[in-house]
Amino acid sequence: MEVLRRVFGYDAFRGDQAEIIDTVVAGGDALVLMPTGGGKSLCYQVPALVRPGTGVVISPLIALMQDQVDALSALGVRAGFLNSTQDLTERRRVETAFLAAELDLLYLAPERLRVPDTLDLLGRGEIALFAIDEAHCVSQWGHDFRPDYLRLSVLHEQWPDVPRIALTATATDATHAEIAERLQLTEARHFVASFDRPNIQYRIAPKNTPRAQLLDLLTTEHPGDAGIVYCLSRASVEQTAQYLCDHQIPALPYHAGLDARVRATNQARFLREDGLVMVATIAFGMGIDKPDVRFVAHLDLPKSVEGYYQETGRAGRDGLPSTAWLAYGLQDVVQQRRMIDTSDGDAAHRRRLGAHLDAMLALCETVTCRRVQLLAYFGQASTACGNCDTCLAPPESWDGTVAAQKLLSTVLRLERERGQRYGAGHLVDILLGKATPRVTQLGHATLSTFGLGTDLADGEWRGVVRQLLAQGLLGVDADGYGTLRLTPSSAEVLSGDRTVLLRHEAPKAARAPRAARTSRRGGAPAAVVGLDQGAAAIFERLRAWRAATAKEQGVPAYVVFHDATLREIATLVPATIDELGTVTGVGVTKRDKYGPDILVALAG
Structure with a gap:
């Protein structure tokens, strides 16, 4: 808790964070499923600062490692990274710092573990923990498989006494099980937070x-x-x-x-x-x-x-x-x-x-x-x-069985009688009884389903086609032209053995409540919504100061402070450095570094 307040500026952990951190600090392994924005990074950053040695973070995010290191450095955390973007001099500098125990966190791209020199380097230093970020990349069932992640079992094999924590923001039961199996974390403690993002x-x-x-x-x-x-x-x-x-x-x-x-x-x-x-x-x-x-x-x-x-x-x-x-x-x-x-x-x-x-x-x-x-x-x-x-x-559902039968019957007749298949537009034209040049030329105006669908408009019929495709009651040929075909399930509908419920689209797509929309007009940032006029003006001054400071330092604005922190400062208007230090997100390093400038900005 002392590290959380002093370094990160937070007074309390959220959800399972405290239990996860206690597990890893004590030397145990953990598999963490937590939504984006849920505070996953703290789950390995805090233990890395508490345990002796350097926390080694395996991450596929090469393009973002510099920003991650910059954000930690702004908090007073000693961090570095090794990846393919660095020249030899920079790599040597980071390696020397690691071996000299001068790094709290070291970020590695997973492909670095293919390099024998990297494994040798890790073997010569003291490792506090291994954090495997974006752990879903190990799963071929998941949505972002990375072959290099399959090599991460080497961490447990070569360093069996170093705790490991694997983290991801998404995983079904199948993906969860595969992550645990491939990373040899079946015996680890598993923490699954709610995936709800109510905002x-x-x-x-x-x-x-x-x-x-x-x-x-x-x-x-x-x-x-x-x-x-x-x-x-x-x-x-x-x-x-x-x-x-x-x-x-x-x-x-x-x-x-x-x-x-x-x-x-x-x-x-x-x-x-x-x-x-x-x-x-x-x-x-x-x-x-x-x-x-x-x-x-x-x-x-x-x-x-x-x-x-x-x-x-x-x-x-x-x-x-x-x-x-x-x-x-x-x-x-x-x-x-x-x-x-x-x-x-x-x-x-x-x-x-x-x-x-x-x-x-x-x-x-x-x-x-x-x-x-x-x-x-x-x-x-x-x-x-x-x-x-x-x-x-709320949309309404309706019994679309008859409509589905009309559409599927048209597909069936074209297949059986003519040996032909067509796309949605042509089928809809037939059902609506449109004697287009193509319908007429092909003789499709003589089909028994011609004109049987005038009870629905063109757009409604296309919605029927879409929903039948979604339900697997209609198929698509792999010919590149989007031609439609029957599926094994189509027969159940045509025979009347299956009821088809379809969705009526709402008259107008839902929007955010009107008050929220109108309050945003003119380009005002979302962060000022809910602030009174005075606090909003202070927030804008702080935002301008932050933009100038971030530009001067060559870092993203959020590395200086998040909007949520500026909101709290604008609301509380602290008068001293010590009062500023009580604001959420203001740790000791940022308090001492930025405090005087913030007080000047608050004074107007």
């Missing part, structure tokens, strides 16, 4: 014109806010970033096809500057510690619930209200099904991918609380949250 509002909107929908979200609810937009393809990333810039929203692209220097520059700008939007593929984001990401948007369907949870979890690490928004439509389902059918790997691999997609589709199509569905995926029970789109504007 995040989950919303899934029917995809219409996704970039325009995104622009509306950003301009009406998140003006001036930092956020992340995920796209499936590199081309979509670049086009979306340009679209936002064309509409006066500062945005940067990030994907694996960009030059490494461009990626590094864009990531550094996102971390260090206020109000930037990063448009990226899933190559971006793991380990991003930026606490004031106010929204995470997906313009394409994520491949798994674990991936979706991990990506949306990058919003609101500071605990302030944030948005997780996804645009989802028929083409997403068609594309994902086709990608699975044409993917490399054996049948078991494709079944795994299919199971991930089915769970993601179930989350998209649910008529109940999104949060309840999301937490249930991780094996955790909960009650309706009142803060997701299905709670704020």
Whole structure:
């Protein structure tokens, strides 16, 4: 507790932190499942400061190691890293500090363990503990498998008496079991915290014109806010970033096809500057510690619930209200099904991918609380949250059996009578009785189902197709054209042995409460919401001081202080250095380093 207060500036541990820390300090192993923003890093940082020796942290986040070390150095913690970005001189400096017991924490990329010199170096120093961050990377069932993580069993084999702590922000029961098995942590103490992130509002909107929908979200609810937009393809990333810039929203692209220097520059700008939007593929984001990401948007369907949870979890690490928004439509389902059918790997691999997609589709199509569905995926029970789109504007379900039979009958007749398969648009035209040139030319106006679907509009029929695909009652050919086919389950619907319940879309997608939206207009940061006028003005002065200080030091603003700490300072207005030291997040090092400047800023 003394280390927690003196170094990190916190008065109490949260949740299982104290028990986890006690376990590791006593020399025991631990496997920790805790959500993003739940305080995982303290679970190994505090024991590393208490136990003799250096805490060795295995992390895949090479691009972020410098920021992690900078953040610890700002707290007075002696930290360093070894990875492929360093030259020989810098590596030697860090190695010398480690051997001289001058480091509290040493960060290593997992591939460094393939280098015999690294293992020799660790063998010559005193190790306080091994922390395996992003431990889900060891699991082939999970969403971010990294082969180098399979070598981490060497830690236990060569250093059996050094405690190990493995940590991840997401894991189903299957992933949890695989992590424990592969890292030889089946006998460790396992800690599973609640995965609930109550400050995040989950919303899934029917995809219409996704970039325009995104622009509306950003301009009406998140003006001036930092956020992340995920796209499936590199081309979509670049086009979306340009679209936002064309509409006066500062945005940067990030994907694996960009030059490494461009990626590094864009990531550094996102971390260090206020109000930037990063448009990226899933190559971006793991380990991003930026606490004031106010929204995470997906313009394409994520491949798994674990991936979706991990990506949306990058919003609101500071605990302030944030948005997780996804645009989802028929083409997403068609594309994902086709990608699975044409993917490399054996049948078991494709079944795994299919199971991930089915769970993601179930989350998209649910008529109940999104949060309840999301937490249930991780094996955790909960009650309706009142803060997701299905709670704020509950959709209705309807008996879509007859509609499903009409659609499936059309597919059946085209397959049996004509030996042909077509995409959703053509099938909908037939059901609506549209004598388009193509329908007429192909003779499909003579089908018995022609014009049988005029009780539903075009968009409603596309919703039926999407939901039948989601339920596995309709399939997609792997021909690259999105042609639809029957599945073994289709027969149950056609015979009347299976009832099909479908979701009515809400009249209008749910938004944040109006008061929250209007209070944000004009680019005011979320952190000022709830502060009175005087405190808000002080917060802005502190924010300006922090920005200048961070720029001068070449570090992200949150390395100086988080918004939550500035909020508390603005509310309490401490008059002395000692009073400042009582604020959450102000440890001894930061109090002594920044205290005089803060008091000047408070004085106006």
